[in-house]
Amino acid sequence: AQSVTQLGSHVSVSEGALVLLRCNYSSSVPPYLFWYVQYPNQGLQLLLKYTSAATLVKGINGFEAEFKKSETSFHLTKPSAHMSDAAEYFCAVISNTGNQFYFGTGTSLTVIP
Amino acid sequence: EAQVTQNPRYLITVTGKKLTVTCSQNMNHEYMSWYRQDPGLGLRQIYYSMNVEVTDKGDVPEGYKVSRKEKRNFPLILESPSPNQTSLYFCASSRDRQFIYGYTFGSGTRLTVV
Numbered sequence: 001a002q003s004v005t006q007l008g009s010h011v012s013v014s015e016g017a018l019v020l021l022r023c024n025y026s027s028s029v030p031p032y033l034f035w036y037v038q039y040p041n042q043g044l045q046l047l048l049k050y051t052s053a054a055t056l057v058k059g060i061n062g063f064e065a066e067f068k069k070s071e072t073s074f075h076l077t078k079p080s081a082h083m084s085d086a087a088e089y090f091c092a093v094i095s096n097t098g099n100q101f102y103f104g105t106g107t108s109l110t111v112i113p
Numbered sequence: 114e115a116q117v118t119q120n121p122r123y124l125i126t127v128t129g130k131k132l133t134v135t136c137s138q139n140m141n142h143e144y145m146s147w148y149r150q151d152p153g154l155g156l157r158q159i160y161y162s163m164n165v166e167v168t169d170k171g172d173v174p175e176g177y178k179v180s181r182k183e184k185r186n187f188p189l190i191l192e193s194p195s196p197n198q199t200s201l202y203f204c205a206s207s208r209d210r211q212f213i214y215g216y217t218f219g220s221g222t223r224l225t226v227v
Contacts (some may be wrong), residue, residue, distance in 0.1 A: 019182050027207060028151075032213055043203060043218040069177050099163065099188065100171065101146070105155040 004033075004074075004091045014112045019063075019078040021107045023091030026072065033074045034092040035065055036103075046088065050074060061085070079101035086111045115140045119204050119219035126194055126226055133189075134189045134222050136204030145178065145187040145205040146171070149200040150221075156203065163188055165215060194226040 007022040035047040048059025055067040065076045091104040117138045146161040159173030161211050162181040174196055178190040204219040
């Protein structure tokens with residue numbers, strides 16, 4: 001079954017430092033991949049998505065992710081963390097059948113002043 | 114405004130008392146789904162529906178029921194809630210199962226079963 005693995009359930013960075021949140025997918029066929037963000041007490045908001053076009057995808061709020069087929073990875077990065085980036089981040093993928101949308105277990109990002 | 118509306122936002126109930134969480138979308142989306150979110154487990158799909166009268170089990174369907182009688186509504190029914198169903202629930206909808214055009218989530222329903 002197609003799935004995603006997020007390494008690190010908690011990540012802490014200093015304000016202004018690089019943010020790197022890791023996501024690996026399991027599949028032999030390049031899928032559609034997504035990153036979502038969940039701010040405290042809110043629903044999920046799409047950050048960015050990979051749909052087999054450019055391998056470097058730019059999203060909202062300065063985030064970007066690079067699809068690397070050789071590494072089966074889709075890591076999320078932001079050059080400079082801001083306090084407002086503190087949230088839960090989820091990597092997601094569409095199932096092989098196309099009927100389901102699978103989420104990773106999430107990474108909680110803390111930004112230290 | 115295009116949105117998915119869930120009600121209620123918060124619910125505390127007792128074991129065995131039937132409850133329904135409503136979900137409605139105003140985007141004429143074909144695909145709708147329910148997830149539960151638990152710490153350390155991410156979001157897990159309970160049920161999904163690809164169109165009216167078409168529903169399928171997700172990964173954690175036990176103890177839940179759904180129906181899709183109208184395109185806009187997709188209620189989640191717990192016939193006999195148990196404490197292990199205490200969780201944060203999200204409804205979501207998409208234009209189709211491609212998802213690339215957007216997968217819109219409701220604000221969530223926090224359910225506590227005592």
